[in-house]
Amino acid sequence: RVHCLRSRNAVFYVNSFAARTNTCGELRAAHIGQEVTLCGWIQYQRQGLFLVLRDFQGLTQIIIPQDEAHSHVRKLLSNAPVESVVRVTGIVSSRPPGQENLKMPTGDIEVKVETAEVLNFCKKLPFEIKDFIKKSEALRMQYRYLDLRSSQLQHNLRLRSQVVMRMREYLCNHHGFVDVETPTLFKRTPGGAKEFLVPSREVGKFYSLPQSPQQFKQLLMIGGLDRYFQVARCYRDEGSRPDRQPEFTQIDIEMSFVDQAGIQRLIEGLLQYSWPEERGPITTPFPSMTYEEALADYGTDKPDTRFGMKIMDISDTLRRLDIGFVQNVLSYPHSTAKAICIPRGVVKGSTDMNIFFLLILPDGSLKSLLTKFLSEEQQSELIQALNMQVDDVVLLAAGDHKRCSALGSLRLESADLLEAAGMVLRDPAALHFLWVVDFPLFLPKEENPSELESAHHPFTAPHPSDTNLLYSDPTKVRSQHYDLVLNGSEIGGGSIRIHNAEQQRFVLEKVLKEDSEVLSHLLEALEFGAPPHGGIALGLDRLISLIVGSPSIRDVIAFPKSFRGRDLMGNAPDYVTPEELEPYHIHVSWPAAETEAKKN
Amino acid sequence: RVHCLRSRNAVFYVNSFAARTNTCGELRAAHIGQEVTLCGWIQYQRQGLFLVLRDFQGLTQIIIPQDEAHSHVRKLLSNAPVESVVRVTGIVSSRPPGQENLKMPTGDIEVKVETAEVLNFCKKLPFEIKDFIKKSEALRMQYRYLDLRSSQLQHNLRLRSQVVMRMREYLCNHHGFVDVETPTLFKRTPGGAKEFLVPSREVGKFYSLPQSPQQFKQLLMIGGLDRYFQVARCYRDEGSRPDRQPEFTQIDIEMSFVDQAGIQRLIEGLLQYSWPEERGPITTPFPSMTYEEALADYGTDKPDTRFGMKIMDISDTLRRLDIGFVQNVLSYPHSTAKAICIPRGVVKGSTDMNIFFLLILPDGSLKSLLTKFLSEEQQSELIQALNMQVDDVVLLAAGDHKRCSALGSLRLESADLLEAAGMVLRDPAALHFLWVVDFPLFLPKEENPSELESAHHPFTAPHPSDTNLLYSDPTKVRSQHYDLVLNGSEIGGGSIRIHNAEQQRFVLEKVLKEDSEVLSHLLEALEFGAPPHGGIALGLDRLISLIVGSPSIRDVIAFPKSFRGRDLMGNAPDYVTPEELEPYHIHVSWPAAETEAKKN
Known part of the structure; x- marks a missing residue:
């Protein structure tokens, strides 16, 4: 009774521990004659004659018996509305000749019901769960749990899970990386204007939700961990921006005793290993282009070279x-x-x-x-x-x-x-990976071009050939930063970091003129035997959306926020009572008009 | 030149992509004669004669050449303080007869240095990085990156990573579970007094950091995902409580078409599969005890049966x-x-x-x-x-x-x-797993015993034998909740959930007298064909601390908070400026005295 599916390197027992013998996508001619129990949703039902049962894995045609002995079963199944949940037990039979459905993986068979149970009824739906019906995105987000039943979202979420699992195998099982969870309740970092705040119970003190585990991953290297990775939840409060999410996920990687080429080969191997067969294979090494070439030839630092x-x-x-x-x-x-x-x-x-x-x-x-x-x-x-x-x-x-x-x-x-207009310029199957390298270490500030800011972040190491320029003409220093671009989208970026405390202090204090006090723990840590180290972060949401060919990252996230940062299903964020704010010693600054309205 | 270590089911290339040929724990007699390059920290150095080099994997004795040709190397290595980071290249040699160190895995060999490079110097340490030196916990937390170099923390974090990886293999590769990331920016749940708040840019509206993905995992089942798991970051603001962390991790699991026994067998298989060899094997099924028996025989719902x-x-x-x-x-x-x-x-x-x-x-x-x-x-x-x-x-x-x-x-x-007093009561190697079952569904409220509250949470299904009692005498209803106890510590808990909208509404409105409006999305979702489902969450921090035999979960977390919820290394939480609060429409309610002080 144990059926299994074989994936690239694992055996799936998708029916273990469950009240079914098979999924709705599993039965083939080889099962004919077996008694099976299926659980699923009624996709379609016709005149008490047959129905189509759906689960995450597919569809199976269920034949409703018409004889008197089964009148109870027939009544039960005829009266259950579409999207009701049922369990049926019956015999796998071959379809009558000529009625096979070649488009359906289970199209050779049908199941003749013996017993049936309606596990839950479904009330009238706000929209039909069929892939071809276009719904407004707001409605889809409000009823996200219904949208999740679509084959597209089922596929996207399952593929995402599998790609991440393969990445973990490559990093953890094959290359000795250690999965370390770093805190998300931390403190404000310099220039962290986009960091969400979390009030603490200490008056006037706030945690901050970090935009990346940058400081922690460097501290782990200083702590001798050697190779770190994390599928890290990160936070960025950008207000309303299309196709950005206030929380997002990155494959976060750092290792010691490595150079730029080492990280690049690691990532090429990682993507090659985890790339789904349906979009593969990919060839490595990826081509490389300097920042200057990219700007000159493509007018952007993330060229679409397709x-x-x-x-x-x-x-x-x-x-x-x-x-x-x-x-x-x-x-x-x-x-x-x-x-x-x-x-x-x-x-x-x-x-x-x-x-x-x-x-x-x-x-x-x-x-x-x-x-x-x-x-x-x-x-x-x-x-x-x-x-x-x-x-x-x-x-x-x-x-x-x-x-x-x-x-x-x-x-x-x-x-x-x-x-x-109909011209084919970019092959949808093409995968143009590209490393963009040799970025400038500093850029003039937009609001005051005589001052410099980090092109990426202040921990990026200068290019080995340009180290001396750091002290004479920092504007000319190239960095050891690298971006990974796929088909014109930036899917990752990283750098070799500064591991010398004096150099880090010089960059922060003399070049960037920043108050280094807020980073004193990191500066001090660099003085206690920090190894040379570097790393990278891949934007998982964007990467998966490119793999599945979806225009929006919302299609690869189970419960995305709207572009205003709202959860339209659960209605978050929401008002809270003044009493709930009290332990955090904060209160809301209502605009004058609303305060006035409340008084009256 | 590629060396690898074999773990239970994977080959580790711990030296791939790095500027070394071997780790400091890897060399054996078989390597004698090879030229190797090692990177690591100076653990010990004696009179310019030899030093002990350490990395995450072990220690290697390095012999410093005394001849004139190597005077530069000798000077470099003699002058580098302890905990400086060096790279050495040399020849693996057998130790002189009688000088082998049987206690050291690399004790048969030593490396005769040819060339050496100091990659970073270490200034005077606040404490010695030796396992036998007891430090104050506050000092250890302030210099967490140094404490991380200890063999104990290295072991704990690596073991944690490996156990979680094995759990993922079992769930994802063997049993078809899908790893789905659920949001951490959500909204206040009823009774969520311990939830951190996150101010949004909408006046007066707040996100909330959830204590568990409970609602999302149920919505995923309603969305037809069938089998979900997540290594989920959760948040709980309990103020100061010893050995609690404001953020913690749970192995979060939910599946459809399952009963209590199904979840129990799943978890037994999961733990058996992921249990580290050094603490295994464990036998299944685990014994079971009712809540009533546990209270009667042990006076607690988490009995230590050792x-x-x-x-x-x-x-x-x-x-x-x-x-x-x-x-x-x-x-x-x-x-x-x-x-x-x-x-x-x-x-x-x-x-x-x-x-x-x-x-x-x-x-x-x-x-x-x-x-x-x-x-x-x-x-x-x-x-x-x-x-x-x-x-x-x-x-x-x-x-x-x-x-x-x-x-x-x-x-x-x-x-x-x-x-x-010296009596051996509890074998430190003993592993007494125990299911505690048949909890009451409701308990009298402590502050007002005539009102009822959920013993666990309002989504827990009643025991099938007691369903009718729900409407006549809810105090007598047992639930389908189950706790997993190991050696007297609760390491997990879960339940079969209510999947019937009317029953859920009855529990919320009639029994618990709660305003169900805040859960309207979940109640509505139950009406659209929710499958029967159940799940469990394992407390990962506690589980790992029991595996490694550590009294505190802080020893299995890379960057824990102090018991007051502070990060003593980075100094979080911290003050922010009023300008930083402005986009969130909040201000701090300073106590009168401090406001006064600020004025002056």
Whole structure:
């Protein structure tokens, strides 16, 4: 009676300890003649003749007996509404010839019911649980437990569980990593403006929910743990942002005595090992690109390399063309002219133009260049320089070379438009992994460009070749940070960390001008024999959504929040009474109008 | 160059991706002649002659060359303070005859250094990292990263990781459970007075950190997930309580179409599969005891069955003895007299007494009975009834039979005293697992015994034999709750849940008189085809501390909080600025004195 399914390296007894002999996805011709007990939801029921029973694993057709001896069973099953939960016992039989359903894995058989029990009735549903019925997302989130019954969400959550399990096997069983749980009730970190606060019972004191276990994983290395990983819950309060969740999960990894290449090979092996067969295989090592190349060629630090349309530098050509206001733009320091050429691009009804120019002035405004500025000779020169074909469209931008991101966004938008128009640019099966390396260690602050901030975080080590520059010209220092990009989405990032206390203090105090007091425990720890170490974090929600091909991470999270951070099913967050706030010594600052309203 | 260690079912490449060839615990006679590179901490260094290098896996003796060609290496290693991090490369050699160290796994060999590098220096330590040096716990927590280097904490954290990994293999790979992450930002639940609050950006609205994923796991069953597990982070704000942590971890399990026996067999299989070899094997099934038996025989619902000294009911004997004030006590309804007999018990200087009585009066006060009340005949009758031997001590209590817990506590305290005096009562290697079942579903509220509250939680299903009593006499209803006890500690608890919406509503509204509005989403979910389901949660911190034989769960948590809920290393919780509170529309209610002080 014990049936099992074989996965890549494990035997599943999905029916162990349960009141069934088989799942609804399990029965085949080989089971014909067996008595089986199935539990599941009524997917469909027709005139008391048959019904389709569903569970997490599939569908089975159940034949309702029509003879007098089974009239009780027939009545019971005919009266149970769709989505009621039933248990049936019966004999597996072959379907009558010609009635097999090849599309259904259990399509060769049906189960002739002997006894049946309605375990729970279902009242009228707010929507039908069929994959093809489109529901409003708010309704789906309010009745999330019904949406979870869809084959898509069942598949996504099960695949997520399996991928994570394979990752654990690779890290823990194969490479000696230790799964360590780090606290989520910690304290505010410098620049932690996006950290949720948790009031404590000590007046005026708050815990903070960390954005990552960064400090703890470094402290574990200092504690000699050697290899750490954690499927870590992290928190970030960003208010309302589409496709961000206030809590999210990262595969958090740190190891000692390792360099950048070591972490990269580790992660390549991890992804290769855990990659689901349905999307595999993937080849390693992944290609690598410097931050500078990525910005120059793709206008972004997370290039989608599944298609071309790379950014070209045409400053020299344009300088030669001698168009007044273009020259003017190009005369500023660090100014360049760049272009992307959209093959047979038909963008925004510009079909009657062979060449289409866009110019971004230093103030960010756009100007369209017309051919009338150019002689025919100049036009050919430009066409040649851009290697343009008939019907191609060129997008061109000139200005500060750091503003390439505008062209990078236009490149992606153009690809979307081209694909919407029917052109196949990006193979949906393609997996373009890419390491982006050699990031700058510091960037000028947006609000005050004469001050520097960490491009990633203050614990990132400088590039070994640039260590001396740290003390002379920190703006020029590259870091040992690395990002992992898949099909244009950042799925992970990490770095080799600073393990020298003096260097860490210099970065915090002299370069970043931060108050290092709040990190005094970490600075002190670095003085007590900290090993060289580095690590990475993979964004699990995004990674799984890319694997299953879902546009939103909400489709790979069991109970996601809405984009305003609300749980629409349980109605969280919610009001609490002043009495409940009392132990935490806080009260709510109601806006004047509401306070007034409460008084009256 | 790839060395590996074999564990029960996996090959560890502990040196993959790292700048070493071997760990410090790995080298044996078989490696003699090989060139190796080790990384580790200097545990000990003697006169520039040799040093002992330590990493997470062990110790290796390193011989410092004394010839002129290696003077640089000698100088480097002699000057590096203890706990500095070094990398050495050298040749594995056999120790000179007679100098082998049998106590050291690497005691047959030593490594003759060729080249060495100090990767980081260590400043003077606040305490020595040797297991035999006792430190104050506050100091250990402040420098947790140093304490983590101790072999005890290394062992505890690694064993914890391995046990959890084995549990995952059993659940996920062998029995088809799905690892689902549930939210930790949720909302206040009824009676959730111990839930931490998290202010949101919506005025007056708060998230709450749940004490368990109870609601979510039931909703997953309603969502057809069939089998769920999670190593779940949970939160409980209990203020200051010894050996409790504000955040803790439970192995959280739920499955559909299961009964109580199914969950029990699942958990027995889980523990048997994941139990570490060093403490195994364990035999299953575990014995079972009803709540009533447990209270009667052990005076507690989590009996330590490793030793006898069970509670005896001697009401009939005492009634016959006819001692005035005892009779008086026994005349109250529900009054009993109970006793435990401590074999050769020598408690608190009572050596010159053959019998020692303790009586608990209904008001809780103790009274000592002297033999002068009893005739010699009566004394023998009592001695016979209690089956006393010479030197035995009897503790006796009479009063309301529900007050047996006093005798239960005295039984445990007596065992401690006897063991302190050198008697071996509880074999430290013994593992007494016990299911405690048939708990009452409801208990009278302590503050108002005429009202009822759930003995565990309001989702617990009534015992199938007692369902009708729910509507007639709820105080008599037993539940389908089960606790798992190991050596007198509760390590888990769970129940079959109510899956019928009407029954759930009746329990909440009619029996518990709770406002069910806050649970309306769950009540509604039960109406949409909820399958019968049940589950359990194991307290991971306590379980691991019992496995490693540690008295405190702080020894199995990487970064525990102090008993006041503080992180003594990072200084959490901490003050935040009013500006940081602003987005959350709260402010601190400072006590008047402090507000005054701030003004001045």
